[in-house]
Amino acid sequence: MGTRNDLDGLIGFVGSDDLWRERLADVMDEHLLPAMEEFEVDFEELGDILGETWPMVLWGAAFEDFLGRFYEPDGQNFVDVYLKRKGGSETDSNRAYIEGLRDAPVSLYEVSKIEPGKSMLVRDLLTGSAPVMVREKSATRMLKPWDRIAVRVVPQGDHHVISGALLPFTPDASDLLAEVLRDALNLGKRKKLRLSADQLRQCAPLFSNAWLFESLPGALDPEPMQLANAEGDELLFHDLRFPFAKGVVQKDVMTRLAEMPAIQPAGPKAWNWLAPEDERNNRPTGGLVVAQMNSGNTVLGTLELKGKALILSVNSASRAERGEILIMESLKDLLKRPLSAIQTVDQVMANRDQIDNGSDEEEIPPDIARQIIHQQLDQHYRDTLNQPIPALGGKTPRQSVRSAAGRKKVVEWLKLIENRSANRAGTPLADYDFRWIWEELGLERERR
Incomplete structure (x- = not known):
């Protein structure tokens, strides 16, 4: 009997059927070939270049896309065929998860309200739908507030879960994804991205493409970090x-x-x-x-x-x-x-x-050092609120929040600096509390 959220049965079944195996290979090519041809690398090399876990994550992204596809002439779907033939070997909960995975499109989500080992709130940046709380253990121990992830959100009984193929997106990768989505769907450059589920399904390979095109250049030819004052x-x-x-x-x-x-x-x-x-x-x-x-x-x-x-x-x-x-x-x-x-x-x-x-003893105890640095950050950000910021069009944060358009820019700016700080693991920056800045600017309701 399968266990909940176990895709072993599906994977074994596709390997035993030549037609479905060929169709899966075609989907894999859509996800991986553009980048592999551009950078002249093979799939077997991706582990050495990007890290050993990423080839399987990318394979999983393509496999999840494959599960949601329907093929002519009669609209056949691999999940439907599998459940008809092998569904009796699946638990009710795993069957429901497989069906939910088939129906859930991939999208780009922003993470917040993280409870490590328990749950997190995800907001779909491409559809504008209401944020969803998902139950998740492993990912919530690694993700930080305002991280962006490409993943599928799947209903599971009275709650939601995320799929196994999760790709983290940097701001640059997010911008690249937005650009290729606009090109693929013939959308205007200034029009806000608001995509339907069908559009997301149609563009699923572009998520892997964007991630690879942003990740591979630095991994293949990392530039030595140049430090300057x-x-x-x-x-x-x-x-x-x-x-x-x-x-x-x-x-x-x-x-x-x-x-x-x-x-x-x-x-x-x-x-x-x-x-x-x-x-x-x-x-x-x-x-x-x-x-x-x-x-x-x-x-x-x-x-x-x-x-x-x-x-x-x-x-x-x-x-x-x-x-x-x-x-x-x-x-x-x-x-x-x-x-x-x-x-x-x-x-x-x-x-x-x-x-x-x-030295067994540090000159300044860690708690005291952390307190000092946090006090310095408090003063730094208090000063910053009255300083012109390029990302805000040369206005100060206090000036920017006076207009609706400016408030949106300040929210994005705050998310960016808070996310960068949270990702400085092992330093006092990682646990610096930015809530007072949101409250100071009257944006506490936007911090979700």
Whole structure:
């Protein structure tokens, strides 16, 4: 006897029938061939390229599509044929699941209200239908709020479940899917996608196509990550140690630092060196930009008093040069010329690993570190609400929510930053609570 949501009987049956096996192979080609031909790869290579689980997920997506197809001349459906011949070997619940899988079209869903190991709310982004709560164990332990997934939602008695073939969609893959769906269905580029179940069934292979065309390029030829600061300079960490001149005490240095407009307090004996206002939006393109912000201004470096020295820490050679000039011009009678220590990103990471592995105790307890970072994020996002955001057309979030169109943009922006934060597993960012931002902007009802 089969168990609930078990497709072994179907898989075995299709393997024993030449006609249905040939039809399944044709569906598989629709899902996989466009990408495999474009990137010149074989199905057997996909596991090594993408990861060993993905070939079977893609096979499952094609198989689920095959289960919902009807063939001429008499409208034959594989599920109907199987249940007529072998249905007696299936439990009632598994039979109902198979029939539900046959009827359920694939779609792109947005995930929210996740209860790990229990359930999640899924909202269909392509049909506009009401959100559905589904019971799910394994996927809910991996998915994060606002993740997007291509999957089938299947009624199961008094509740819903999802099918086994689940493809995670990045924002780029989602955009690509929308583009190919519009082309396939001859829809206008500006018209909101609102597809019928029949249209989704017709376009089922495009979900696999879009996922593969977005996933394969990076897997086949991953570009080395280029780390740069906000000016586009290569990351190279400099610590400049300015020894005190004879007779100088910390209070003398603190008094002089307080007179410098570009130097802002960040702690009892710590300061941020901020970029001028006209450098605020000077951002390079390409690579990964590493930038720390303070009230909208880029933090060019940090200053700290340690014993008889002032330490300037910056992340590029050009900033080290600028910082040395600034400090020596403003405090030249208090400090001596600096001694410099320089480290690459790899050296910094290696040193961090050695510290983590060589010490049983951390300098700052994890709970305290998490609290500090969350407080910094609170301040950062409070500042951000009053700063122009490119994704919002150069308006601030507070300005944008005043119109219906602006509110929609802010909702999408919030979902994006919350999702990216939630996916930073193992860091304090992963469990940062964004609810207060939604409430602050009057969007709490949109957070579903």
